[in-house]
Amino acid sequence: MAAAPRRSPAASDSAPLTAPVEDYLKAIYDIQQGGDAATTNVLAERLALAPASVSGMVRRLASQGLLDHEPYRGARLTATGRAAALRTLRRHRVLESYLATVLGVPWDDVHAEAEQLEHAASDTLIDRMAQALGDPLFDPHGAPIPTRDGVVDETRHSTLADWPVGTRGTVMSVSDKDAAMLRYLGELELRPGAMVQVHARAPYDGPIEVMVGTELRQIGPIAARAVRIAPTA
Amino acid sequence: MAAAPRRSPAASDSAPLTAPVEDYLKAIYDIQQGGDAATTNVLAERLALAPASVSGMVRRLASQGLLDHEPYRGARLTATGRAAALRTLRRHRVLESYLATVLGVPWDDVHAEAEQLEHAASDTLIDRMAQALGDPLFDPHGAPIPTRDGVVDETRHSTLADWPVGTRGTVMSVSDKDAAMLRYLGELELRPGAMVQVHARAPYDGPIEVMVGTELRQIGPIAARAVRIAPTA
DNA sequence: CCGATAATTTCGTGCAGACGAAATTACTTC
């Protein structure tokens, strides 16, 4: 018999998914959410793998019915694949919330830790953690937490880089991918809930002058794109 | 280049260990602690693997300096291997304690959950959990928790099966390996801290009549061997 | 000391998942 691959205990139905598979699905979901096509190169970049590796895996996942893959065109999650991605996303975000809130893990460490634990924690443990937090709707970075049934708010907010000058807005979320970026944004008080108003934007993707709370800040376009804004209610 | 194996983030020094490797080391430590030689068959039984698989892995671990292996004789942990085993054991037991105490995971589920998480949690997260519990010395089953520096109480207590008739004793620990057994022992109030006194023991490995707290119980030798006793202080 | 039995190892194999190099396809630009 073949080696039994180490599986995450998360899958609810017949075929439990391995940790790499969960990572692929999550990445594809994320890319699709950004509106882009989940092409091989983009995926390879996101997962820090060689394109050749991604190509092979995508074919395998498609044959398992988790993806639709049109060669040379990119991949799209099937309903099954989407459900699996959302299950992993829920685990990730519940873990982030729990670690930050209950165990005091720093804002910028939470993502990396959750990235590992999400493949190991059972669904009932995740539910216990969520319950201990009062079933929060958002994680510490403002990202929405899918329910057990895979329901999630997929509203796409503008980034601070695109926010019109003069309009007041509220920070909805910040990207959790880069710990250093997260520390920087934290120093600027650019956290979910913060009030912002863009005063000026330099041309050619230049720096942005923005009021954060009561402080006037200058921030670059890369950092600005990591911050999502919605009109203040 | 070869595939980068999914590694546990636990190892402090150069070579991070994979989850299977951590499992082997933990099992060998456990068998040695029981006084037995960690032979291929015993290890295979404990890990639910074929002897052929164990044979191969033991050779690899020996070549990595984690084990001393004399072919056809069995394996013994080196200092390095022992340190790695204790690191994993600490993670396992801290997790068990945390899950049971803080998240209310049932006594008999805690082991399986910790078994997965121990390979994924970072050392600093484990330390945070331990700290949140006040750095406990024992896990919910009474097993001693190694310190960060690998110090652990290795006292071997008698089992209830060997405890002399008439002598009063205190339950020090119960084996956490079998969830059903754990539930059974829980029903009998045979938990760490319980007072016991053997009234009679039937010959030929027969049932044992034992006072647990204020109740007189009859228990079989297999269950009795899962319970460790020390003289009541 | 010799054979029977049990434990252990070797050998060939398989799968998952990764890689680089080379081949292929798609896209863009004259």
Add this chain to the structure above:
DNA sequence: GAAGTAATTTCGTCTGCACGAAATTATCGG
């Protein structure tokens, strides 16, 4: 529409970890 470039796939290969079957070694009873 052809040519060049960029993206993608195929191909052969590697490591980790597992397996069964067969060969080997140890051990125990006579």
